[in-house]
Amino acid sequence: MQYAVPRRGVPAAASLRKWALPCTEVTVRIVGAAEGRRLNRLYRKKDYATNVLSFPYGKGRGDVVLCHPVIRREARAQGKSVAAHYAHLVLHGILHLRGYRHERKAEARRMAREEIRLLRRAGFRDPYTVE
Numbered sequence: 602m603q604y605a606v607p608r609r610g611v612p613a614a615a616s617l618r619k620w621a622l623p624c625t626e627v628t629v630r631i632v633g634a635a636e637g638r639r640l641n642r643l644y645r646k647k648d649y650a651t652n653v654l655s656f657p658y659g660k661g662r663g664d665v666v667l668c669h670p671v672i673r674r675e676a677r678a679q680g681k682s683v684a685a686h687y688a689h690l691v692l693h694g695i696l697h698l699r700g701y702r703h704e705r706k707a708e709a710r711r712m713a714r715e716e717i718r719l720l721r722r723a724g725f726r727d728p729y730t731v732e
Contacts, residue, residue, distance in 0.1 A: 603630040606669045612687045620691040620723055626662040627698065629691065637668030653690040655697035665694035681728070689728040692719050 604611065617629050632640070637650030644654065652671045657663040667690055676686035696712055703709035717727045 603628060605630060605632045605636055610673060610683060611669055612684050616684065617687065617691060620688045621665070621695055626659070627695065628664045629694075630664060630666045631669050632666055634668060634670045637666070637671060640666060653694045655694040657698045661699050663698040665691065665698070667691065667694070685725050685728070688723055688725050689716065689720060692716055692723075 611631055621627055621629060634650040637654075638648065640654055641647045641649060641651045644656075645651075650668045650671050652668055652675060654666040655663060656666070667687065672686050672690060673683055676683045679686070693712075693716060696715060701708070701712040701715065703712045713729060717729070720726070720728060
C-alpha cells in the first residue's frame with residue numbers, strides 16, 4: 602500500500618488488501634488529483650485525473666493507482682459510500698491486471714459480471730444498479 606495523500610477518508614489498508622483479491626504482486630497507490638492527472642496524461646494521453654489506472658507487468662501482477670479526490674466525488678454523486686466505490690475500483694483495477702477489458706460490449710458485460718460477483722462476495726451491492 603502506498604499513500605500519496607492524507608489517509609483521512611481513505612479506507613484502511615486492511616480493507617484495500619482484502620478487496621485486492623489474492624494477487625501475488627500488486628501495489629495499490631492512493632494519489633491526489635495532480636498525480637492522477639499527470640499519470641493519466643502520460644500513459645493514456647487524457648488530460649484529467651481519472652478514478653483508477655492499472656499498470657500490468659506480468660500475469661495478474663502490477664500496480665493499481667486510485668485517485669482519492671475523484672473517487673470521493675464520484676461516490677457522493679452516485680449516492681454510495683466511499684468504501685463501496687473504493688472496493689469496486691480496486692477490483693476493477695485488479696481485473697484489468699488479470700486481462701479483463703471493457704472496450705467492446707461483450708468484454709464490458711463479462712467484466713461487469715465478474716465485478717458484481719466479487720463485490721457481492723466482499724459484502725457490497727451491484728455497483729451498476731441505481732436505487
